[in-house]
Amino acid sequence: MPAVHAKRRAGPRTLRLAVRGFGHVGQALARILSDRGAGLEREFGLRLVVAAASDSTGAVWSQAGLDPADLLNVRTAGGLGRLAADRGSASASLPAAAEQAGCDVWVDLSPTDVRTGGSALEETRWALRHGLHLVTANKGPLVVAWGELHRLARGSGSHLKYGGATAAALPTASLAHYELAGSRVTRLEAVLNGTSNFILTAMSQGRDYATALAEAQTRGIAERDPSLDVEGVDTAVKLLLLCNSLFGTDFALQDIPRQGITDVDPAAARAARERGGGLKLVARAWREDAAGNAPAPVRCDVSVRELDSGHLLARVNGTEKGIVYETDLMGRLAVVGGGSGPMPAAASVLRDLINLGRELGLSD
Numbered sequence: 001m002p003a004v005h006a007k008r009r010a011g012p013r014t015l016r017l018a019v020r021g022f023g024h025v026g027q028a029l030a031r032i033l034s035d036r037g038a039g040l041e042r043e044f045g046l047r048l049v050v051a052a053a054s055d056s057t058g059a060v061w062s063q064a065g066l067d068p069a070d071l072l073n074v075r076t077a078g079g080l081g082r083l084a085a086d087r088g089s090a091s092a093s094l095p096a097a098a099e100q101a102g103c104d105v106w107v108d109l110s111p112t113d114v115r116t117g118g119s120a121l122e123e124t125r126w127a128l129r130h131g132l133h134l135v136t137a138n139k140g141p142l143v144v145a146w147g148e149l150h151r152l153a154r155g156s157g158s159h160l161k162y163g164g165a166t167a168a169a170l171p172t173a174s175l176a177h178y179e180l181a182g183s184r185v186t187r188l189e190a191v192l193n194g195t196s197n198f199i200l201t202a203m204s205q206g207r208d209y210a211t212a213l214a215e216a217q218t219r220g221i222a223e224r225d226p227s228l229d230v231e232g233v234d235t236a237v238k239l240l241l242l243c244n245s246l247f248g249t250d251f252a253l254q255d256i257p258r259q260g261i262t263d264v265d266p267a268a269a270r271a272a273r274e275r276g277g278g279l280k281l282v283a284r285a286w287r288e289d290a291a292g293n294a295p296a297p298v299r300c301d302v303s304v305r306e307l308d309s310g311h312l313l314a315r316v317n318g319t320e321k322g323i324v325y326e327t328d329l330m331g332r333l334a335v336v337g338g339g340s341g342p343m344p345a346a347a348s349v350l351r352d353l354i355n356l357g358r359e360l361g362l363s364d
């Protein structure tokens with residue numbers, strides 16, 4: 001089967017997307033494309049067309065592109081499998097739909113399974129083998145098969161973009177790759193999980209753990225099963241992806257020592273705040289060689305730490321996140337903030353699509 005690349009297609013300023021998963025983030029992306037599609041075309045010279053899509057009810061495709069308005073209503077209408085025949089053609093799978101529709105980019109917004117990669121992994125392999133570029137918010141396939149997916153991408157000339165999987169609205173890996181290019185990152189420290197940071201902040205203000213968690217769940221910040229967040233797994237997964245991306249490691253999840261926030265004493269959270277700092281779930285990675293030289297091993301961990309008032313992450317509160325890089329040539333840099341939730345996540349996917357368009361010479 002021939003590789004499909006944007007540059008080879010007629011209409012060179014269009015990216016044709018195959019979107020896997022139309023849940024919260026997919027719906028938010030459909031909303032952005034519906035509201036801003038024409039504006040994006042004017043500003044960046046790039047047309048983003050959802051030409052194929054799937055959810056757990058089925059896969060559909062359309063040569064002309066699926067209508068964003070249909071995609072917005074798809075959940076209430078019972079899923080993509082129920083999209084009327086005149087709105088798109090049904091297909092046995094998203095790979096088959098993507099092929100029919102001549103897609104250039106595989107956009108993975110389907111559920112994360114960090115233990116096995118889930119069914120998304122096999123379809124991601126398919127996409128990269130067939131020369132589609134990958135833009136993903138799904139951490140699972142990257143965590144389980146980082147090296148393999150990168151080898152597949154190199155083999156077919158595909159680009160990989162995963163800002164949605166590495167803290168989404170907070171620029172992390174992309175910041176290091178673009179803005180720190182040429183310098184060596186010698187160390188990073190980060191608050192990468194908005195749910196546990198919200199709970200720790202609430203505890204520093206006097207709530208106990210159970211009350212803070214219940215508040216996070218009521219506000220839709222924490223899942224009904226919050227274990228991946230509060231046990232530090234989500235933070236460890238993001239740290240793994242950052243290490244593999246920035247330090248060239250090939251870490252697996254079990255290589256990241258981790259602690260969660262479930263045993264934190266509320267008195268300790270309050271005391272840290274009274275001293276002017278804060279208790280945070282901190283992801284850290286550093287090279288053993290202070291100059292950041294590549295052969296030196298990379299160490300990393302996820303742990304609850306008291307940050308003093310001078311630390312750049314001490315006042316990252318609530319659902320906000322932050323990252324501090326230490327570099328050999330550019331000194332210390334920090335980014336803090338960024339929204340959490342489906343819309344900021346979808347916006348990070350959009351950012352990756354626009355930057356992919358730039359790398360391919362398609363967008364301004």
Ligand SMILES: NC(=O)c1ccc[n+]([C@@H]2O[C@H](COP(=O)([O-])OP(=O)(O)OC[C@H]3O[C@@H](n4cnc5c(N)ncnc54)[C@H](OP(=O)(O)O)[C@@H]3O)[C@@H](O)[C@H]2O)c1
Nearest residue numbers: 021022023024025055056109110111112137138341342345
């Ligand atoms: N939500 C956030 O704030 C956020 C932030 C950053 C990253 N992410 C990541 O983004 C991804 C999507 O998150 P979400 O909140 O949108 O999840 P979600 O609301 O649970 O949506 C998941 C979507 O994937 C579909 N799906 C399930 N199995 C599928 C399959 N085998 N093939 C194709 N589609 C399938 C679901 O279909 P049905 O609706 O038919 O079940 C649903 O449309 C996840 O990997 C998540 O970790 C989310």
